[in-house]
Amino acid sequence: MGWFKRSKQENSKESSVNIMEGMWIKCTVCRAIIFKREVDRNLKVCPKCSYHFPMLIAERVELLADAGTFQEWDADLVPNDPLEFEDTLPYKTRIQNAQRKTSRQEAILTGSCQIQEITVAVGVFDFSFMGGSMGSVVGEKICRAIDRAVIDHLPFLLVTTSGGARMQEGTLSLMQMAKTASAIANLQEARLPYVVLLTDPTFGGVTASVAMLGDIILAEPKALIGFAGPRVIEQTIKQRLPEGFQRAEFLLDHGMIDQIVSRKVLKSTLATLLSHCGAGAVPA
Amino acid sequence: MREYLDFEKPLKDLEGRIAKLVKSKSKKNSVHEAIEKSTEQLAMMEEELFANLTPWQRSQIARHPQRPSISDYLEELTENMIELHGDRLYGEDRAIIGGLATWNARSIMVMGHEKGKSLKERMRRNFGMAKPEGYRKALRLMKLAEKFQRPILTFIDTPGAYPGVDAEQRGQAEAIARNLLEMVKLNVPIIAVVTGEGGSGGALALGVADRVLMLEHAIYSVISPEGCAAILWGDASKSSTAAAALRMTAPELLKLNVIDDIIPEPLGGAHRDLSLTAKNVSNILETYFKQLEKIPLPTLLKQREAKFRNLGSFSSLQAGAKKVKTANS
Ligand SMILES: [Zn+2]
Numbered sequence: 013m014g015w016f017k018r019s020k021q022e023n024s025k026e027s028s029v030n031i032m033e034g035m036w037i038k039c040t041v042c043r044a045i046i047f048k049r050e051v052d053r054n055l056k057v058c059p060k061c062s063y064h065f066p067m068l069i070a071e072r073v074e075l076l077a078d079a080g081t082f083q084e085w086d087a088d089l090v091p092n093d094p095l096e097f098e099d100t101l102p103y104k105t106r107i108q109n110a111q112r113k114t115s116r117q118e119a120i121l122t123g124s125c126q127i128q129e130i131t132v133a134v135g136v137f138d139f140s141f142m143g144g145s146m147g148s149v150v151g152e153k154i155c156r157a158i159d160r161a162v163i164d165h166l167p168f169l170l171v172t173t174s175g176g177a178r179m180q181e182g183t184l185s186l187m188q189m190a191k192t193a194s195a196i197a198n199l200q201e202a203r204l205p206y207v208v209l210l211t212d213p214t215f216g217g218v219t220a221s222v223a224m225l226g227d228i229i230l231a232e233p234k235a236l237i238g239f240a241g242p243r244v245i246e247q248t249i250k251q252r253l254p255e256g257f258q259r260a261e262f263l264l265d266h267g268m269i270d271q272i273v274s275r276k277v278l279k280s281t282l283a284t285l286l287s288h289c290g291a292g293a294v295p296a
Numbered sequence: 297m298r299e300y301l302d303f304e305k306p307l308k309d310l311e312g313r314i315a316k317l318v319k320s321k322s323k324k325n326s327v328h329e330a331i332e333k334s335t336e337q338l339a340m341m342e343e344e345l346f347a348n349l350t351p352w353q354r355s356q357i358a359r360h361p362q363r364p365s366i367s368d369y370l371e372e373l374t375e376n377m378i379e380l381h382g383d384r385l386y387g388e389d390r391a392i393i394g395g396l397a398t399w400n401a402r403s404i405m406v407m408g409h410e411k412g413k414s415l416k417e418r419m420r421r422n423f424g425m426a427k428p429e430g431y432r433k434a435l436r437l438m439k440l441a442e443k444f445q446r447p448i449l450t451f452i453d454t455p456g457a458y459p460g461v462d463a464e465q466r467g468q469a470e471a472i473a474r475n476l477l478e479m480v481k482l483n484v485p486i487i488a489v490v491t492g493e494g495g496s497g498g499a500l501a502l503g504v505a506d507r508v509l510m511l512e513h514a515i516y517s518v519i520s521p522e523g524c525a526a527i528l529w530g531d532a533s534k535s536s537t538a539a540a541a542l543r544m545t546a547p548e549l550l551k552l553n554v555i556d557d558i559i560p561e562p563l564g565g566a567h568r569d570l571s572l573t574a575k576n577v578s579n580i581l582e583t584y585f586k587q588l589e590k591i592p593l594p595t596l597l598k599q600r601e602a603k604f605r606n607l608g609s610f611s612s613l614q615a616g617a618k619k620v621k622t623a624n625s
Contacts, residue, residue: 094609148608193476240459
């Protein structure tokens with residue numbers, strides 16, 4: 013399966029992340045050329061079409077968590093190279109490069125924080141670390157975060173952005189899908205809310221495990237979300253894809269998600285939602 | 297008619313030469329000797345070739361057009377099969393078949409991918425690439441098995457989940473994810489057998505089991521070697537390199553704890569002797585189902601969860617040492 017193809021393309025010249033580095037940026041959705049400072053001031057939202065550009069992990073935490081409440085978990089977990097994988101570069105080198113680039117050990121941040129005084133366990137994927145791909149460490153950190161959520165009776169919020177499973181860990185990365193799904197099953201048995209926020213882009217093995225298992229699934233406007241990447245589908249069916257295919261709005265129309273939420277109201281929406289689901293109340 | 301893979305060409309040539317000699321019906325001693333010598337040589341060549349298969353060659357055997365499929369195993373091993381169709385939500389996906397059957401004096405729920413044999417059947421079965429309705433049908437049958445307390449047996453053989461507009465529209469990712477979550481908690485013993493090609497999420501959607509077994513030449517991978525080569529090497533001709541790098545063969549996956557056991561195949565691959573292969577499959581299934589039937593269900597479920605929880609390989613920076621917690625080594 014080639015959902016990775018897409019994440020690779022995302023990294024190329026069209027990438028919103030790369031364009032963000034200049035003074036002006038081009039919106040990946042409406043193609044408008046916009047002043048970068050204006051986008052930054054606007055929570056990284058395109059003023060023309062309201063596409064939500066990718067956020068850095070620190071920006072995401074700042075957006076969601078009450079100031080000073082975030083506490084990181086399992087920051088010490090680092091990837092091995094179980095397959096001794098080498099393509100054009102050794103996996104070890106790719107890991108080191110990603111760690112240097114992001115100053116983080118892996119493609120997910122987990123921890124706890126308060127959202128309008130409701131304590132939650134959270135996980136936030138980092139697309140800038142090897143395309144947010146899920147390998148052993150990402151799987152383990154999600155499971156450990158859920159374990160703590162179960163012990164401390166906390167809801168779990170997962171913010172996704174990922175190209176899918178991490179090829180360099182082979183079938184072990186595929187198994188992280190089953191592993192994380194088993195943890196989510198425990199969350200379900202404990203009757204704890206599991207809320208997913210899908211952000212641009214979320215694909216492959218991450219969509220086909222943690223991302224689509226939320227009790228409540230939210231998405232950011234115009235986020236691309238799917239199982240197979242659009243280019244793989246185009247090559248398979250040899251037809252042009254329908255307009256807006258795999259965008260959050262498309263998923264909403266097809267009954268796959270609960271709501272599209274813009275960043276301006278994301279935190280307050282989450283707080284309201286979590287309190288409806290019984291979070292923050294004293295557990296029985 | 298036996299179909300030869302490209303790396304089997306030397307065998308095919310030699311077999312051709314032997315056939316010619318035999319056909320000549322010559323009574324000459326020299327011809328008789330040549331036949332004998334060549335036949336010996338052929339046997340040695342076969343031993344040698346199949347004892348040293350590269351991962352890429354194994355993947356070619358795993359995808360052999362005559363590779364036995366679930367239908368063959370059902371035919372060989374079961375009786376009273378009642379096929380069950382449809383997901384009750386959208387449609388009937390012929391890339392996955394399933395139903396109730398008698399196997400070794402037990403009623404079991406059996407299901408798996410079917411790629412099809414003839415071109416016409418392959419098209420009808422979408423080459424074993426299921427859509428959401430296929431995975432949802434499988435889950436429906438699993439839930440029935442739980443209700444009737446029948447063990448579940450799955451056969452895995454798929455290039456992957458179908459990458460198409462309609463599949464995405466109907467929630468391909470959700471259907472796969474749901475199966476993973478539900479299978480962990482199913483209150484019946486589950487055994488999965490990767491018989492051919494274990495293609496990524498579409499394979500795993502039938503693969504969360506108490507015991508995961510693999511035929512000797514089957515493959516099980518996060519991505520096809522072709523897909524991996526195209527993405528990581530930017531060169532689809534690097535498929536054989538990618539096949540080796542991905543460690544997708546049964547012996548390698550046994551080492552990584554992804555699978556629990558390997559089912560031996562006849563020399564040259566399962567397609568060379570279906571009934572022997574089926575017998576091997578049945579024997580090992582009997583051993584493992586007997587094992588599982590003795591375990592109380594709550595314990596079985598705990599073990600199933602732990603089995604998948606322990607998959608992966610990572611370290612902790614804490615305690616100074618780099619290799620502290622490694623699930624696999
Ligand atoms: Zn725009």
